Amino acid sequence: MSASALTASAPRTTNSAASKGAFDLSLEGIRLCRDAGLKVGVRFTMTKDNFQDLPGLLKLVEDEGIDRFYFSHLNYAGRGNTNRRDDALHQMTRSAMDLLFDACREYQERGLNKEFTTGNNDADGVYLLTWLQARFPEKLEHIRKKLVQWGGNSSGVNVANIDNLGNVHPDTMWWHYNLGNLRQRSFGDIWLDVSDPLMAGLKAHPRKVGGRCGACAHFDICGGNTRVRAQQLTGDPWSEDPGCYLSDEEIGVA
Numbered sequence: 001m002s003a004s005a006l007t008a009s010a011p012r013t014t015n016s017a018a019s020k021g022a023f024d025l026s027l028e029g030i031r032l033c034r035d036a037g038l039k040v041g042v043r044f045t046m047t048k049d050n051f052q053d054l055p056g057l058l059k060l061v062e063d064e065g066i067d068r069f070y071f072s073h074l075n076y077a078g079r080g081n082t083n084r085r086d087d088a089l090h091q092m093t094r095s096a097m098d099l100l101f102d103a104c105r106e107y108q109e110r111g112l113n114k115e116f117t118t119g120n121n122d123a124d125g126v127y128l129l130t131w132l133q134a135r136f137p138e139k140l141e142h143i144r145k146k147l148v149q150w151g152g153n154s155s156g157v158n159v160a161n162i163d164n165l166g167n168v169h170p171d172t173m174w175w176h177y178n179l180g181n182l183r184q185r186s187f188g189d190i191w192l193d194v195s196d197p198l199m200a201g202l203k204a205h206p207r208k209v210g211g212r213c214g215a216c217a218h219f220d221i222c223g224g225n226t227r228v229r230a231q232q233l234t235g236d237p238w239s240e241d242p243g244c245y246l247s248d249e250e251i252g253v254a
C-alpha cells in the first residue's frame with residue numbers, strides 16, 4: 001500500500017472521528033424509523049469505560065421517544081470470589097441496575113410506556129428482588145413467583161443459535177462448541193440429542209452446577225446463570241458463574 005493511501009484512509013479509522021460519525025448517523029436512522037411509526041430500541045453493552053454514559057443514554061431514550069432499551073452486561077469473567085462485595089466492577093454493575101430499575105419505576109409513575117431488557121446475567125432477577133425488598137416488600141412474593149416461572153438461563157433449551165454455515169450452538173456465546181450442522185441433520189435431531197454432554201447438562205432440570213451457584217438460595221430464579229462464562233474461565237461448564245455480582249449474604253451462603 002502506498003503512503004498516500006495510508007494517509008487518505010487514516011481519518012476514517014481514528015476512533016474519535018469514526019464514533020462521532022457513527023453516533024450521528026445511527027441517531028438519524030433511529031429518528032427516521034421512529035417518525036415512520038416503527039418501534040425502535042437501543043442496545044448498550046456496559047464496560048468500565050462507558051459506565052458514565054448510562055444516565056445520558058437513558059435521557060436520550062426519553063428525549064428521542066425511543067421505545068426500548070436493552071442493557072447488556074459485559075462478561076466480567078476473571079473476577080473471582082475475593083472481595084466480591086467491594087469489587088469495583090461488581091459495584092458498578094449494581095449501580096447500573098439500580099439506575100435502570102429506578103428509571104423504569106419513574107417512567108411507570110409518569111405514564112411513559114417503555115420496555116427495558118437486561119441480558120447476559122441471569123443474576124439480575126435475584127438482584128431485582130433485593131431492590132424490591134427495600135422499596136416494595138409487599139410485591140416481593142408475587143415477583144419471585146414470576147421469576148421462578150421464567151426459570152433463569154435457558155441456553156440450549158429455549159435459546160438456540162445457528163451460524164452462517166448452518167452449525168447449531170446452544171446460544172450466540174457458544175460458537176466454539178458445535179452441536180451439528182443442518183446440512184447433515186435436522187434441527188430437531190440436533191437439538192434433542194442429549195448424547196452430547198453439554199446439551200444433556202443444559203437440558204437437565206435443575207442443572208447440576210457447583211460452587212456458590214450450587215449452594216445459592218435463588219438457583220430456581222437464576223438457573224446458575226451463564227455456563228459459557230464458567231467454561232471459558234475454568235474449563236468446567238458446570239462450575240459457578242464468575243460473573244455473579246451478588247454477595248454471599250444475598251445468595252444465602254454466608
Ligand code: SF4
Nearest residue numbers: 213216222224225244
Ligand atoms: S450464585 Fe449463581 S445461581 Fe445464585 S444468583 Fe449468582 S449466578 Fe445465579
